[in-house]
Amino acid sequence: MMIAAVIYNYPKLNIIAGYSAKSTASSIFVANRTLEFTDKTDTDFSPINLADDKVNISEKSAQSGAFGLLTRKAFYREGLGSVLALEEQDLNKNYLTPKRALADQTTPFPYGNAAQKDTVFNNVDYAKLSQTLDVLFDSVNQTRAAVVVYKNQIIAERYADRFNQNSKxxxxxxxxxxxxxxxxxxxxxxxxxxxxxxxxxxxxxxxxxxxxxxxxxxxxxxxxxxxxxxxxxxxxxxxxxxxxxxxxxxxxxxxxxxxxxxxxxxxxxxxxxxxxxxxxxxxxxxxxxxxxxxxxxxxxxxxxxxxxxxxxxxxxxxxxxxxxxxxxxxxxxxxxxxxxxxxxxxxxxxxxxxxxxxxxxxxxxxxxxxxxxxxxxxxxxxxxxxxxxxxxxxxxxxxxxxxxxxxxxxxxxxxxxxxxxxxxxxx
Known part of the structure; x- marks a missing residue:
């Protein structure tokens, strides 16, 4: 009976462990979060939270196991993000990466990444705008970021704890x-x-x-x-x-x-x-x-x-x-x-x-x-x-x-x- 149950659920375990490993690797190596935070947030829902996650920082990999029956590994490649390995040699291959332009840190938002030249719009009710955003940031809605851009100007911006304008x-x-x-x-x-x-x-x-x-x-x-x-x-x-x-x-x-x-x-x-x-x-x-x-x-x-x-x-x-x-x-x-x-x-x-x-x-x-x-x-x-x-x-x-x-x-x-x-x- 136990063997039959394992055989029946094995494909599901593969997906559970795969989702958890991939999400964990990306959260840590792309978004620079911690394993503890990732386990409490991004992978803390059923049935994904059944997986047990481990991270190898030097290898830039994450490993997730499902009930000790199946393990999946995801690894990070600079410029390409994280991916699930299907066989061990995947981790040691050379991968082409995209050429990237340097970020413009001198031109103001939105055309660059420097601070915008703030404009106060007389037709914007900023208090009402702020109140409208309030409902997003509670334990139920779990919003991580909200940005409102009007006429190329950010007129409202808010982040949850542990997130900011630089969070991926x-x-x-x-x-x-x-x-x-x-x-x-x-x-x-x-x-x-x-x-x-x-x-x-x-x-x-x-x-x-x-x-x-x-x-x-x-x-x-x-x-x-x-x-x-x-x-x-x-x-x-x-x-x-x-x-x-x-x-x-x-x-x-x-x-x-x-x-x-x-x-x-x-x-x-x-x-x-x-x-x-x-x-x-x-x-x-x-x-x-x-x-x-x-x-x-x-x-x-x-x-x-x-x-x-x-x-x-x-x-x-x-x-x-x-x-x-x-x-x-x-x-x-x-x-x-x-x-x-x-x-x-x-x-x-x-x-x-x-x-x-x-x-x-x-x-x-x-x-x-x-x-x-x-x-x-x-x-x-x-x-x-x-x-x-x-x-x-x-x-x-x-x-x-x-x-x-x-x-x-x-x-x-x-x-x-x-x-x-x-x-x-x-x-």
């Missing part, structure tokens, strides 16, 4: 919006056509050949995918068992028709990361492009996007940055793709990326969430946002010239009240 925070699925934006940059450079079809040899003999990059960006391809984080699903197997995360979605059959079947899929996003990699002659060019064309270009210098063992950026899930730097992606969209006088993309891409996907009920664009379906009924209908697991959000308000960042550990916060309160504080 995991955006989870907000990384999807980073990846989508890179397609916008490439299209603006006339290097790619998002309506291109016939994407893979594996798809040429069936109806999958009709799937376009556009369908993938809108998660409207019709491909099978199970995005369930509470079971042994496609997404959990991809994130914690795969060497190359770009391939698992390629193997899936159609369960609907392209442009007619919306289904949220992190596998689709990582498939897009693989498509992006094919646009470059070398792996090094692919690694550099993310930073040179977008991330460092707009001064998100704190950001690190983690890669899988095959060297693909995990576009579905693994970008870390400060709350201020996350706001810069929102500001770029607010400014229709122009950053400090340089056009990375234009209003055409913004309109495309924020156009509702068919069958998404007005909730989704091109890897960007929308409010056209009135998920937040008291927020403007044309607001859109980047969104990630456990309540990571960057909200963009085109009419109000406003960006709101909330980074947390739970989705319990009353976001509708938060957003409407912030808007009301600006007269």
């Amino acid at each position: 925070l995991l955006g989870w699925s907000m990384t999807k919006s980073i990846l989508s934006t890179l397609f916008g940059v490439l299209e603006h450079q006339e290097e790619i056509d998002v309506f291109e079809k016939d994407l893979f040899d594996e798809w040429r003999k069936d109806e999958r050949k009709e799937i376009s990059i556009h369908n993938l960006l809108q998660m409207n391809s019709g491909l099978e995918w199970d995005e369930d984080y509470n079971s042994i699903s496609d997404v959990s197997k991809m994130l914690f068992l795969e060497r190359d995360m770009t391939k698992i979605q390629i193997e899936k059959p159609l369960v609907g028709m392209p442009n007619e079947t919306w289904n949220y899929s992190s596998g689709t996003t990582n498939l897009l990361s693989g498509i992006l990699r094919r646009q470059f002659k070398t792996h090094q060019e692919y690694l550099d492009f993310w930073y040179a064309a977008l991330i460092d270009k707009i001064g998100m210098n704190s950001m690190i996007v983690e890669t899988d063992l095959a060297g693909n950026y995990v576009g579905s899930s693994y970008a870390w940055a400060t709350a201020r730097d996350w706001s810069k992606l929102g500001l770029l969209y607010l400014q229709n793709g122009t950053w400090n006088g340089e056009e990375l993309f234009n209003e055409k891409w913004v309109k495309y990326a924020t156009k509702p996907t068919p069958t998404s009920d007005g909730w989704y664009g091109a890897q960007i969430w929308l409010n056209s379906g009135k998920r937040y009924p008291n927020a403007p209908k044309n607001m859109y946002f980047f969104s990630g697991y456990q309540g990571q959000n960057v909200f963009v308000f085109p009419d109000q010239d406003l960006v709101v960042v909330r980074m947390g550990l739970t989705k319990n916060a009353d976001i509708d009240a938060l957003l409407s309160g912030i808007v009301k504080s600006i007269k």
Whole structure:
């Protein structure tokens, strides 16, 4: 009986230990937190808290065990973040790393990282704004950072204990919006056509050949995918068992028709990361492009996007940055793709990326969430946002010239009240 139970639950133990090891390694070696703090916060939820975590500082690795039956190890690579090892030799391989630009520490925020030139706006009720943020920072909501940017100025900023403006925070699925934006940059450079079809040899003999990059960006391809984080699903197997995360979605059959079947899929996003990699002659060019064309270009210098063992950026899930730097992606969209006088993309891409996907009920664009379906009924209908697991959000308000960042550990916060309160504080 005991043996049967172990056999039945072994795959779950693999995921539990894998999640805990990966999260622990990233928390300590990317975000510079302690093991004690990580165990009490980031990995302190069921069933992940069943894992026993250990850290090797000199090796820059974390090891997690599940009931003494199974152990997983994750390790850190400079410039690439942390990744789960699948075999011992993974820890000793040489990995290409992206070239990074030096951070601009002299230009004021948002175009650099120096202190902003503060402006007091007569039309902002700062007391009401502060009261609106109060609800985020309690034991229930567990918010780690909140930043409100109005007309390129930070008008409110708050952090939980042990966090500050230099703390790197995991955006989870907000990384999807980073990846989508890179397609916008490439299209603006006339290097790619998002309506291109016939994407893979594996798809040429069936109806999958009709799937376009556009369908993938809108998660409207019709491909099978199970995005369930509470079971042994496609997404959990991809994130914690795969060497190359770009391939698992390629193997899936159609369960609907392209442009007619919306289904949220992190596998689709990582498939897009693989498509992006094919646009470059070398792996090094692919690694550099993310930073040179977008991330460092707009001064998100704190950001690190983690890669899988095959060297693909995990576009579905693994970008870390400060709350201020996350706001810069929102500001770029607010400014229709122009950053400090340089056009990375234009209003055409913004309109495309924020156009509702068919069958998404007005909730989704091109890897960007929308409010056209009135998920937040008291927020403007044309607001859109980047969104990630456990309540990571960057909200963009085109009419109000406003960006709101909330980074947390739970989705319990009353976001509708938060957003409407912030808007009301600006007269």
